[in-house]
C-alpha cells in the first residue's frame with residue numbers, strides 16, 4: 001500500500017469529539033521508549049504542508065492526543081506517531097509525533113520503529129539486505145534504512161535533516177542549581193546539553209526523578225534566557241528539552257550515557273535519536289568524533305543503546321551543519337483498539353503529576 005493511500009484510510013472518517021471513537025494502534029518500543037503508531041480511526045487532518053497538518057491537529061484535534069497519550073489509555077511518558085499524507089515528492093510516508101504536552105518536530109526512536117513498520121506492512125516494498133525509505137517529519141525528510149533478511153526486518157539506521165550547533169558554553173542561571181554552561185544544538189529539535197556534574201548529579205546513580213527535576217529547571221531557564229531561531233520555519237524554533245550527559249564526549253569505545261527530558265518533563269527511555277543527532281553535531285564541532293568512529297550512546301533510564309556518527313558536513317541557512325547517522329532497534333509489543341464511552345467523566349484523559 002502506498003504511503004498516501006494508507007494515510008487516507010487512516011483519516012477518512014470526519015469525526016468530531018462527540019462521535020464514536022475507535023482508534024487502532026500498533027504498539028512498539030525502541031530502546032524502551034514507547035511508540036504508539038495510530039493505524040486507523042483518526043479524524044480527517046487538514047493542511048497542505050506537514051507543518052500545517054501539525055498546526056491543525058494541535059489547534060483542532062488535541063483531544064485525540066490527550067485520549068491516546070494520557071491515562072488511562074496512555075501514561076505520563078507515552079509517545080505516539082500519526083501517519084499523514086506526505087507533501088514531499090520523495091517521501092514514502094509522513095508522520096506527526098505526539099507526547100504528553102504536544103507535537104514534536106522530529107523523533108529518532110519513532111523513525112526507527114516506523115522504518116520497520118513501513119516495511120512489515122508493505123507500505124514500501126521490502127528489499128534484502130536493506131530497504132530504504134523516506135519519512136517526512138515536521139522538521140523535514142528523514143532517510144531510513146531497514147535491515148531486511150529472510151523475511152524479517154531488523155536494525156534501522158537513519159539520516160535526519162542537517163544537525164547544527166546553535167550555542168556552545170552558553171551560561172544560564174538555573175534556580176536551585178546555580179549558574180551552569182549549556183550547549184544548544186538542533187537534531188530535528190532543539191536541545192540543551194550539559195554534564196551531570198554541573199547539576200551535582202551522577203547519571204549512574206541518580207534517581208530518574210532527580211534528573212527529571214534538574215533537567216526541567218534547565219529547560220525553563222534556557223527558554224527564558226535564550227531566544228532560538230531556526231533557518232527553515234519559526235514553528236521549529238523552540239526548545240524541546242534538556243539532555244543531561246555523563247560528560248564523556250571525547251571518543252571512547254564504550255557507551256556514553258545521556259538522559260533526555262522533553263515535552264512536559266517526559267523522560268525518554270531510549271538514548272533519544274534526535275538528541276544523539278544533536279549531540280554528535282556538538283562533538284563534531286569540538287573535534288571529538290569523526291566519520292570513522294561510530295559512537296555508542298546509552299540511555300540513562302534503561303541502558304539501551306543507539307549508535308551515532310557524523311557522515312558529512314553541510315549547511316542549513318547560516319549554520320554550519322552535519323548529517324548524522326543514528327542506528328537502533330525497535331520491537332513490536334502488541335496492538336490495541338481504544339474506545340470511549342460518552343458518559344465516562346475521564347474520557348478525555350488525565351495526567352497525575
Ligand SMILES: O=C(O)[C@H]1NCC[C@@H]1O
Nearest residue numbers: 107108109268272273274
Ligand atoms: O528519539 C527521539 O528522538 C525521541 N524520543 C522521545 C523524545 C524524542 O522525540
